Amino acid sequence: MPSAHRTAPASGIDDDDATWWRQAAVYQIYPRSFADADSDGVGDIPGITSRVPYLATLGIDAVWLSPFYPSALADGGYDVADYRNVDPRLGTLADFDTMLAALHANGIRVVVDIVPNHTSDLHPWFQDALAAGPGSPARDRYIFRDGVGDEPPTDWVSLFGGSAWERAADGQWYLHNFAVQQPDLNWANADVRADFVRTLRFWSDRGVDGFRIDVAHMLTKDLSGPLPTQAQLDALPRNGTHPTVDRDDVHEVYAEWRAVFNSYTPPRTAVAEAWVDRSRIPLYASPESLGQAFNFELLQADFDARQFRRVVTENLELAEASASSTTWVLSNHDVVRHATRYGLPHPERSADDLPLRKHGTDWLLSGGVEPELDRERGLRRARAASLFVLGLPGSAYLYQGEELGLHEVADIDDAERQDPTFFRSAGLDMGRDGCRVPLPWTSDGPSFGFGSRHAHLPQPRWFGDASVEAQENDLHSTLTLYRRALALRHELQADEELEWIETGREDVLHYVRPNGWRVVTNFGTTEFALTESQVQEDHVALASSETPFGHVPGESTVWLRPA
Template identity: 65%
Template structure:
């Protein structure tokens, strides 16, 4: 099959872009306070340029109490003073653009911080006031909340305030949900989109895009009678409602006011068939596809996911996205080294990290080998590829963080049942040694393990066989080969995922346990050394 072919232009640069996610507090620290900042990112733009990426996705940098890693936003149109200033942000935009790199920023519309001016006004205002109507306040039954719904992070999804009313928070209590039936809320976010677009931002990643619209018609249903989100088809009271797309039609009109139009990508954990509306041209334009991220290293599953998502992209005229790691899941170099679990417990990306600090044995060598094969496979596919900071170093998850150093609300609200996401957010190692392996002069906000130095940029710079070198080579070769968005499957060898792209270049991945014969053509890149004329297990090769 082929996907929706379209030549790259200024307006659709995102269709086959390689986007690198920067989690700013853990990327580079310029002032020695242990927290990464905007000037730290600016200092590393030459490194980003050397990778060959097309865009940076910048996770939240807004003022925040960090109740949820910056996804609790105090002010949507400012920079956290610990990270810099608006002038620093403008400098970052300009520096990236000078190096030919676009900038996508996170926007968090489902909830604000409880320190946001609006929420402070809501707490000070009486019941049923316009100030409270910006959020979702309800009466409970005495000391009982309006419903028995659970927060994503554990515990009740409702918190009670001084006058007895309760407010809804699908995530942490410090993240009150906004009321998207309120016109003031809708207009203010349009203002925010224009604010950052006017400063040169090229696109937006929309956090929890499927949760904005809610049906709170009373009586509220019990959690035992709620439909499964994956089967609700738009009628769940909290998730993936059909009317959420009315919001994104408004957003698209604003994004199209700019030349070129600003891009947007939805983070929407919805069934594949429901993802198309988020990715429509009248809506956000693209939506994250997390199917490979959730898949075990398995030939049949990879092939099924790729075929389904290319077909969906072809139907709605968008391009697919591919991702293996981000700030919310265990790094895939570790996931691929875990023992295969028939119950799929590893697939949520975090369940293996138990609260007592133990975990299954990780085969580090196998995990890295498969991660290297996976990235070549991903970069050969039509669509955009999202990389998470540190994966180009082959970084493993940091599973040994002590409880006293953990920051993720999932750990605290689950009372230690989940260790949380801190293990993938540990600050990057830039040098072999030093107080924080080159991250900054004052240590790091999450403890780095002793073994980090061996994965550092400095340790890999001069090694042509390092994972960093593989990423650089792959992105450079891809840039020269990538043209249209077509893909032709090549059948033949069992356990080999083999396809041909426009221009005749090929990608083949061996998911089997034994080496296989390579197809005809000249090998331009492989994720591991070849065995003569054969492709080893857990290896991808590109041929022309």
Template identity: 65%
Template sequence: MKGPIPLPHTSTAVAPLPSTELSGDQHWWRQAAVYQIYPRSFADADGNGIGDLRGIASRVDYLQGLGIDAVWLSPFYPSALADGGYDVDDYRDVDPKIGTLQDFDELVKALHGAGIRLIVDLVPNHTSDRHAWFREALESPPGSAARDRYIFRDGTGPGGDQPPSDWQSIFGGPAWTRITEPDGSPGQWYLHSFAQEQPDLNWKNPEVHEDFLTTLRFWSDRGVDGFRVDVAHGLSKDLPERLPTQAELDALPKDGTHPIWDRDEVHEIYRAWREVFDEYTPAKFGVAEAWVDSARRPQYASPEGLGQAFNFDLLEAHFDAAQFRDTVTFNLELAAQSGSSSTWVLSNHDVVRHATRYGLPPKAAEEDKDGTYWLLSGGTAPELDAATGLRRARAATLFELALPGSAYLYQGEELGLHEVANIPDSARQDPTFFRSPGVSVGRDGCRVPLPWSTSGASFGFGPGEAHLPQPEWFSAHSVEAQEAQADSTLNLYRSALSLRRDLQADETLEWIESGHREVLAFRRSNGWICVTNFGQQPQPLPEGEVLVSSEPFTGDQIPAETTVWLREP
């Protein structure tokens, strides 16, 4: 990407909301706008190059002015950062590099004082290899109670020097790692579905169950309002004596009986969690990260379970009217099955930012849906049309924010940030890069620290350098640069989120036939409509008062790749 990306024009800034007390609404989350913060890349108060809790607290006025309902805080626990904090050393503490429990309490107070709820990430599929339990397991003999908290197996072959199976981890490389026994001899193998620093827990062990109930209460007592549950479909496992090969494992149906993923028993865990959630007023809730067959998603979102589950279907769709309509229709029907609300996501900490995905040429977008090959080229092939990508991203976001259900936004998308593709190998941190050489460069490109100012060692992220290198074009995308532009992407988000709060309707929509296959229109229950032109040519604008648009226009034509909200006459 060469130089700063030009910003198109749109609506005006919105003044910060006044401080407000949180309501006691049990179902506040059903249509919430939730802003995901990746703590190590949001704001650095102490200058160590890593974002921290005091840095987040210093930006609460920014979050309040943005108009969000809740913050989702990605892992902030003690961690060696083998997987960006998803390798947890201690579930009931804060990483000293990013703060203390007192800092956490002060952040909760500041957010709640600004009328913003807090959702924290919980990582129950695995601990880190530095967790006290795993260190105890390494110091204990085979068959011990300490080892039973994890999944240990004897190896195969002479002397057990081959892994129990040929399974591959999600991050690439073997899913089994051999330990050294306390006496120094080669020992058993442990399962890690992700990095070797992330040993899988054994959820058949009652002690694991009880400890996580304690963790839920620990954070709930400190004011946390909800939990995002990492790998929610992976906790329950039932491994047969003879393990299937990787090919056999891949061929097994994921219908509730798979040895590793999406087993029916996992919902027994979440029913116990629900009992804890309901001890509080208002009740806590959970949102499942569950990569499962769509038909099985409602079980995670049921009122007896977590309450909500991520729907990534819109994230995986191309910028295409038919795909967007089918995705929305299907997921609203699916949400109705569970009694939950749907969730909408376009970007997060695991995927290429949607402004970039939408800027790849049509053929490349079809063949490289997640941007993997584009990233492997360092962002040079195919050539990214940055302006088109940003225009489509703004239109898609305005479409998303008009939908019934919760909208989960990822930090930096309100600045129109693109993926940072050309990070030097020496600076990369994601284990996917190290475990999958030549196959994936990992997820660092969407985790680059945010630009707050137009200049400085880290564009205002902190007083010194950031832990991941920031490109020069970040200057033009910074908060400082966009504050002064009434037509910036930041101010579009502010206007849309403010209107969304004012226009809140029930959880239904009514499709309106537009007469053009590249134009989607729907009506919300209290008399406002959303119209998106996915095509390359202007289209007629329905009658009504224009409330906000993703692109500026005059007259009675909606520009190409533009979304408009209108109040009906």
């Protein structure tokens, strides 16, 4: 094993804390939509640095940066042209180092996105592959196949719509499970494996604390035999031997990465974005593999007590099985914001009827959401769900803007949309632009303080009332709620366990942490009376809604401090 690396000590960061990630509050930043320092309409690295005081005041433990690498933005930066650099529109490596130092100085660790399933079609490797032709070593870094006459090798469909194969000028076809501009890499190729190890070391040596692995379940593929049809592919069990997803041999890659991570002090962390059956999650979260995996089930759950309890119970069991901690996610850059999800009508579903797919809330977007949205109810439920989640053992991943209670931006003209899912589906899937609209920092201005000119995605007028400036000094604002919750979270945390307390109502959940802190969430609409021992006023440490003495209002959460 390589000799251990140690980065220079940074103020506010404990280099001896190897378990910081287990119950961390991690704030996801989508760089192009966070803050724009050079006023070109696109967020950038210096913009993030300028907002470090805000992040420190919020009380998070780490930030996760979505891709900031050179990219043609065919897929919001997830089409990477250079894994060891910064997109010139977002800054420089020196800007990155300045941002990293500022975050570390404020006790905030940094996790960066790694996109290993595919590159951009502008990546030098892919350009070499196109030029070198069939059978070349350069082409072997990707997945090229001969077609069937003038047709592609199979009828496989891209996750963004349309064929998963694109024809090169010489007649061969290359595989792209996402956009045409995102050719899949061949992870059986030694060059590919070695180059990603170099990338992991490059960022780790700069002081990055961890990595979020994009579509971690899709890297390795076995296309050695006759290729199945799409229908046959869909019917195959996903038990480790599927030709294209969630293969057991992907963990050979991650074992090599784990050796790299463990060569640093403290070990670098990793979290897998793995859309797999829950029984397979421990493979990604084990200490021998990536160490942690996203639990996406609350992204797809309704505001429903039975669904929430089932998701929490099962995922804590999975975390224990893998010796990891679980993760809780209510919003991210791929799904409708939860303040909007909870304010929309939805089909009745049981606790066991949650879908599992990469973009699991696309049903919400069909035809737009604004006419049916109950904004007040959605926000009330979102605040309650957020407090419920922040009280749980495990890591909490927060998406930029959820601390402001932002809703999805539904009203975007077709000509202003950017997400390839919208265009590849001919507008049937509205895409993810609505959750990626740049943040509002001030109550007015051309981009509500995001920059000094209009933002790259249009911001609605109501953003002013939801801005940081509008909420900063409001004791009842969602921003204040998040700040108070994140400050109290460190007191609430203890061993990674909880005990369910029966409430006598199916729509009310009550759990207690080992140190005596209690969380009660009323998913129903009628008040829930606390027990006599809980009604002392000083026991209520925090509430998502105005709380009558001794009661939890409908669609609300309270935190109860032990006596």
